[in-house]
Structures are given as structure tokens and as C-alpha cells.
Amino acid sequence: MDIFEILLSASFWTAAIRIASPLIFATLGELICERAGVLNLGIEGIMVAGAFAGWMAVYSGTGLWMGVAVAMAVGMLFGLVHSLLTVPFGLSQHVVGLGVTLLATSLTYYAYRLALPEVTSPPKIEAFQPYEVPFLSDIPLIGPALFAQTPLTYLAFILVGVVGLVLYRTPLGLALRAVGENPSAVAAQGLSVTGIRMGAVIVGSGLMAVGGAFLTMSAFDSFFFEMVNGRGWICIALVVFGAWKPGKALLGAVLFAAFDALQIRVQQMPLGADIPYQVFLMMPYFLSILALIVMSRRAEVPAALMVPFNKGER
């Protein structure tokens, strides 16, 4: 099989879209935070917590969608912690973000051991199953890739549109973008900078957790340590790659996922025998950095990103 055959195979694109889905949730979450002017480095830990919380809820007997809701709620809780420290208290967003990541990761492992003290290998759950959309899934190549996925993947793609609509077509989105560009403009219009920023971080963190939950509830059916494996950091880069726009961020997520799906397949090709497999593992990151350099040079960063707002300061 050569690379062209891989690129034209439905199974490759099905895998790429599946790999992209958690990235889409988490990237949207990060994008919402950053558009409001808050860099959320808690993303990696929040994804871990979301992955565990959703899976644990389902394992304890709730329905799958309830599991997603639990994951979201846990993410929002960490978002509340993050936003309290960074918005009204105006603490360093880097330090708080990394702190939230460490806190969420450790608490997750702690909770895991409390809940399952005896197990050697984590139990499996009945995960989301692919749903084939009638007719659409029969389209060659695109059909299986886009319309034979799990419901959470459909939700991820729908959310891209929803976030775009909210950002650009509603007063809420306008205020959210403005608060990331010039908070004093928002304050001068009588709106609460603190309220809008905290809300954005809380909702964004919720989406990150759903991204994590996708891993345990849709991509796999169990929870492992190291499962998130740097996906959160990738999403931070994807937000920049997407120039803080939801549509472009989606493109970036799919592109990265395609590289990832490709490297697994290239490893199994004859030439893969002579090259250490780590080189292939590195490829998606390497290509993403290249793409980032090309795409984001002219991107407009939200002007007030990482700038705390203190009311009444001279």
C-alpha cells in the first residue's frame, strides 16, 4: 500500500475524524477562553479529569449522555477555580493554568484509587457506538468518514457551528470578543468584565472536559493513566493555528488528526522497517509546527489576551 492508497481509503479518514473529535471539543473550549482574554493552561488536566469523570459515571450506572454531563460539570468546576484566581484576583494565567493541570491530574488519580482500590486493569464500559446516518453514510469516502461516527463526533462538528454563531451573531459573542480585545471598552458600556470572563472560562473548561470524556466513552471504552497524553497542549497550538476562529480551528484539528492517522499506517509500510518508529510518532507534531509557522504568521491575537483587568486603575 502506498501513501496515495492510504489517503483514498475510507478507513483512514474515518480514523482521522475520530482522532480529531476530542481535539475539536477541547480546542473550542480553549478558543472561548482565549477569545475572552484568558489563557487556560488547565486544559491538559481538565481533559484528564473529564475522561475519568465521564467514564466513572457510566461505570457507576448512569447513562452515556449523563456521563457526558458529569464530565462537563467537573470541567466547569475546575474552570471556576481557574477563573476565580485569574479574573477577579488577576493572578498569573500561566502559573494558575499549570497549577490547575497538576491539581486536576492528581485529583483524578487519587479519585481513581479511591473508587477502584483493588483493580489491576481498569474495567470497561459500554461506550458510544457508531451511528450510520441514513443515505449520507452511503456516499463513497465521505460517507463512512463523516456519517458513520459516534454521536459525540457529530456533537463536536455541530458545536463548531454553534460556537461560530454565538461568537459572531449574538450580543453575548460580541461582548465576549470585546472583553478579549479591550476590557475597558466593555466596562465603559456598563457590562461586567469579570462576569463575562469567568463565564467564558467556566464554559470553555466544560468543553475541554467533554473532549477528555470522548477518549474514554467514544474512542476507547476504558480509562488509562497517560490517556490524554499531551492532547491538551496540542489544542493550545490549534487555537493559534486556527487564528482564534472556530472554522479554521476545526480544519487544524482534522489536519493534525490526519497526520496522526497517517503515521500509524506508514509505520506498517515496508519502508517503516528501516526507520525507528519514534520518527513516525514525531511526524504529526513536526508537520503541525510547520503548518503553524505558515498559517499563524498573520493571525490577530486577541489584544487583551493574558492582560488582567483591574477596575478603576489609572
Next chain:
Amino acid sequence: MTGAEAAQVVLRLDSITKRFGKLVANDAVSLSLREGEVIALLGENGAGKTTLMNILFGQYTADEGAVEVFGQTLPPGNPRAALDAGVGMVHQHFTLADNMTVLENITLGTRSLFSPRLDRAAARDKLAKLSADFGLQVHPDARVGSLTVGERQRVEILKALYRDARILILDEPTAVLTPQETEDLFATLRKAVKLGLSVVFISHKLHEVMAISDRVLILRHGRLVAERPIAEVDEETLAALMVGSEVSAPRVAAGQPGAALLRLHEVTTPDRGSAPGLKRVSLSLHGGQITGLAGVSGNGQGELADLIGGLTGPDTGRLELDGAHLQSWSPREAVHAGIARIPEDRHKTGTIAEFDLIENAILESYARPPYSRSGWMNWGRAEAFTREIIDTYDVRCPGPGTRIRLLSGGNMQKLILGRVLEADPRIILANQPVRGLDIGAVNYVHSQLLAARDRGAAVLLISEDLDEIMALSDVIHVISEGRLSPGFARGTMTPAELGVWMAGQGFEKETAHAS
């Protein structure tokens, strides 16, 4: 004025007091504003004008006193309530988001955050109507970042009008405007007053206060010291009331021109975005002379200043410093050669906001003795130098260790002036040196520039204020689209004649003549 007596009082401030630590910014200030009236709040920098208006607008909470709008007492510290009551504020530092469009900036916060749609069509119609009614032309879909300062101010005013403001507060609105833009602003304000709005105009430019207001209130050190109908005062009286004593502009005698210290010969620089580069500019700066550069901003003044300051080099043409031909020089070489800069934007390029006065005072000389030797700072000497500037140049501040962003614009400029002049420079590049300063500070800066000239320094004065240029300059050049007019000696040109050059006419004849 007869109708004003009967008109309704729309705004009343009742003995407002505000303290910042030990500083009393407002001391029991009371005022009232009637419908269709323009009042001016006049005072030096730091007199408490902006603080008072921020209290009215709910951005600060007063320690004592109350604000009443249309008979209703406003809850303290709540901008939303002020907006809803019909108070619109045009801030001195615009509160606009550069990356967003005009329409987005204006509609921000005007609808409930939870309403599902923006309804841009209705917003656009309302904006178009306001633009027409008040003569405020601006494209609704333009990015605010791409607008000129004058246009941005129009957006700020439209923002207030869009929310149906009945009382407009303008904080130093003309500080950033060209004379023409100021006239346009005044025309808009007159229209607004005709439509029944009331205006509070904060300024320290006396002729503008005389031109636009019905009544003037004078603040000094946080206290309301006088309140007069405009018909009963003149500029001299106002100036005296403002500073508490007689003020006089420095007397300007003709300079004694010496040798040419800096020459540009047929210099061309590349265009920078919308700002034109220099086009075959020839200029000599002589010692003992103030050379004025008149022109509307953005016509190449910045490029010329950067070239002389060593920030850029020319594409073609020759530079000559003290008779030596040079291709270009770095900013450090410029400092060493005795070129001193008073930068156009004292916040961005003149100072480092979070640094204290000492660090800012040695910003250009820190790497040289006596402030540093063999790689080690000598903070004692730096502090002594700073104290000297503070005393000599009357910089009002709590002490040399204060962070500079806590100083008023005038005091910041005095520190820069001290830094520049204490190095005893031979060439002084003064780019908009008095922009945004009050009359006391303006006179001070001007007298210092004249004193430097009389010591033999060559001064290049770049300003949009034609009055300033004509008052101080021994030779005047006009710059337009990167082209430089010939030099006109003091007193040979009227403002109208210079205005023709500023509008870009006369250069063709000149080039034809030269070739």
C-alpha cells in the same frame, strides 16, 4: 443665554469629595448643567477634572456627595446606571476594541447578552440616521484599528448617541485632534445642543473653551475655584484663574543662527503602510535656531523623526552630521552625537510605565559613566541625577522611586525634558512636545526649548499646532505627503499661506523650479 435660565437642570453634582490615599482629588465640588447647555471644566493637569467625571460616570465611587441625573440620584459606582440615565462619556483614552468593526464597537452591550440575535440591520439604520443628524461620517464596517484618531473619536461619540445619551461628557476631546478635526467636533457639538443635548467639555485649551462653552467652571487642586458665564471672561482671566496667578507666554526673540549641525540632502525613505515616506527631502538644522515643521499628522513627520533619531536609514540621499557624511546612524550613535529626542508618544516610546523615575531618567545614558562603570550600575548617581531633574524642572511627584505611570502627562513630560536637556544636547528633536499639556506646562516646555536654542542647540520642532510653530520657529518648513517645502523665515508667512502648503499645494511648482 436668556432661555438657559428657564431650562431644566439635567445634571447636578452635590459636594463630591474623592480621596486617593492622602491626595484629595475632588474637594466638595458641586455643579449643575441645564438642558441645551455646554459647560466647560477647566483646570491644569491633576486638578481633578477627569476624576470628577469618572465619579459621575460611575467608574469611581465618591467618598462623599451625590450625583443626580434628571432629578434621580444615581447609585454610586455603577456605569450601567449612568448609561441608562442618559449619560454618555467620551473618554480621553478611547475605550474601543481595535480588532472589531465600528458597528460592533457601537452595539456592544446595547442588547441583553442573552438575546438570541444582534439585529445588525436595525443597528445599521439607527447608526446611519445618527451619522446624518450629527454630521459624524464613519463607515460602519471599517475596523476601528484602521481609523484615524479623529474617526475613532467620532465612533466614541456615536457610541454614546446610539445609547440615546442626553448628556455628553467629553474628556479632553481635542488633545488628539488636528485643528480641522476640532472644528468638525465643535460643529457636531453645536448640532447636539440644538437637538436638546447637554455637554460637559473638559479641556485646558483656553481658546476652545471660549469657542464652545456657555459657562466655564474652573478647578484647581481638586476645588471649584470659579464659575463664570463665558461672556464675562477672556482668555487671560481664565488662565489666571486656572493656575492661581498671572501667567505669561515666554517672550520669543529671534535666534542667532550658527553653523549647520545636521543636513539631509535629497533623502528618500520607503512608504510605511498608509504613511508616506520622505520624498527627496533636503533640510539643514542650524545651531541657535528653532526649525518648525508644520503639517497634518501622518505626512512623513514620523519618518523624518525616526531618520534623525537613528531608528531608520534612508533609501537614497545623503546625511551629514557635523560636516561628516554618514549613511545612517543607530539610536545609540545618535545619543552620543548629541541628538536628543522628545518622542511623540511619551507613554509608548518616551518612558517605561512600570519603571520608576530614576530608571526612566537614565533610560538613554544608563550604559555610560557615571551611571554605570565596568558593567555595574551606580544607582546613587542615578538617583542624584533624578533628584536634580525633579528640582530643576519642577516634576511634581511623591519621590524619585515612584513608578512613572502614576505621574500626570505634564510631569512625565517634564522628566523627559530634564533627561534630554541635562545631557546638553546639540540637536533637539521635539516631536509634539506639548500635546495634552496644560498651559503652565506648555509655557515651561517652550521656554526650555528657547533656552536650549539660545545656548546654541539646533531644535527641530514638529507640531500639528500651527500657532505653536509660528510662535516659536525661526524657520518654518511644511511637510505634506512626504515632501518638504522650502524654509520660510519667521514672520514671512500667514497661517492661511502655510495652510495652502499643508494642503499639498505649491510643491509641484517648487520641483519644476528646482529641476
